[in-house]
Amino acid sequence: MLAPFFKSADLLECGCDEAGRGCLAGPVVAAAVILKPDFQNYILNDSKQLTERQRNHLRSVIEENALAFSVSFVDNQTIDRINILNASFLAMENAVKNLSVKPELLLIDGNRFHTSLDIQYVCIIKGDAKMMSIAAASILAKTYRDAYMEKIDLEFPAYQWAKNKGYPVMEHRQAIKQYGITPHHRKSFALLAEETLF
Numbered sequence: 001m002l003a004p005f006f007k008s009a010d011l012l013e014c015g016c017d018e019a020g021r022g023c024l025a026g027p028v029v030a031a032a033v034i035l036k037p038d039f040q041n042y043i044l045n046d047s048k049q050l051t052e053r054q055r056n057h058l059r060s061v062i063e064e065n066a067l068a069f070s071v072s073f074v075d076n077q078t079i080d081r082i083n084i085l086n087a088s089f090l091a092m093e094n095a096v097k098n099l100s101v102k103p104e105l106l107l108i109d110g111n112r113f114h115t116s117l118d119i120q121y122v123c124i125i126k127g128d129a130k131m132m133s134i135a136a137a138s139i140l141a142k143t144y145r146d147a148y149m150e151k152i153d154l155e156f157p158a159y160q161w162a163k164n165k166g167y168p169v170m171e172h173r174q175a176i177k178q179y180g181i182t183p184h185h186r187k188s189f190a191l192l193a194e195e196t197l198f
Contacts, residue, residue, distance in 0.1 A: 011120075014068075014103035015133025016092045019047070019141035021084055023166035024176070024191055025159065025184045026149050027073040028084065030091035031140035032099055032106075034067040035133050044135050046128040047142040059143045062136045069136075070098040071144045080188040089114050109134045156182050 018030040047055055063069060072094035079087040093115045096106060106113075106121035109128045113121055124130060128138040146165055153162035159175045159182070166172070166184075176191050185191060 011104035012101070013105045013107055013133055014096060014099065015107045015109075015127070015131055015135070015137040016096065017109040017128050017134050017137040017141055018088045018091055019138070019145045020166065021088055022168070024168050024172060024186060024189050025076065025161065025166040025182065026152070027075045027145065028079060028087050028091050029071060029073050029141045029145035029148070030088065030095045031069065031071045031137040031144070032092065032095035032103075033062060033069045033133050033136040033140060034099065034101055034103055035136060036065060036067050039065055039132065041132070044132055044139075046126075046135055047138040049129070050139070052146075055139050055143050058136075058139050062140060066136065068099045068101040069140060070095045070100075071140055072098065073144075073148070076184055076186045079186050083188070084186075086114075093117055107131055107134050109138065152184055156184070 012034065014032050014034045016030065016032050018028055020026060020028045041058070041061060043054060044058060050058070072091045074087045074091040082090070092108070096103065096117060096119065103119060106119055107127060108121050108123045111123050111125050113123055115121070124134065127134040149161045149165045158179050160171050164172050173192055181187070181191060
């Protein structure tokens, strides 16, 4: 079972994580979750370790039982303008800003974070597999983003976003090569396999 809290001297903690950093299309989505002190769930884990059905079930559990939660989208145009790392930081910062309760400590999945928020934070590598609040944030970010990609798949079915969620799989790259890019693609990314990132 994941650890419920970081050793934070009884500070009100908020787990933060994002989804969609490595995608060729669509937004990057971040979530911020403050769990109740007595929250327990034996299924809760890093969203990548769960099935789609488990993630969707846990999304409802988290939303119904969290002390507060928020989800933030940063679109592909902004990603192209400020780069994906900064866009991920911005999405997490906006998610925290939109919480109904102000946290005292942010638990950030990953090894770095930059923010203008006047809230202390700690970065935890693979935190979504260690801390319940980060795992909860990873599930919300993933499920909200997946739902968005399934929605825009109806507009551009050739790219199979309902299946690949915008990640750089072979079928997605082949569709880009055949049909070109859409308004949802990230122009600053290497959209074709033979391209080189700059």
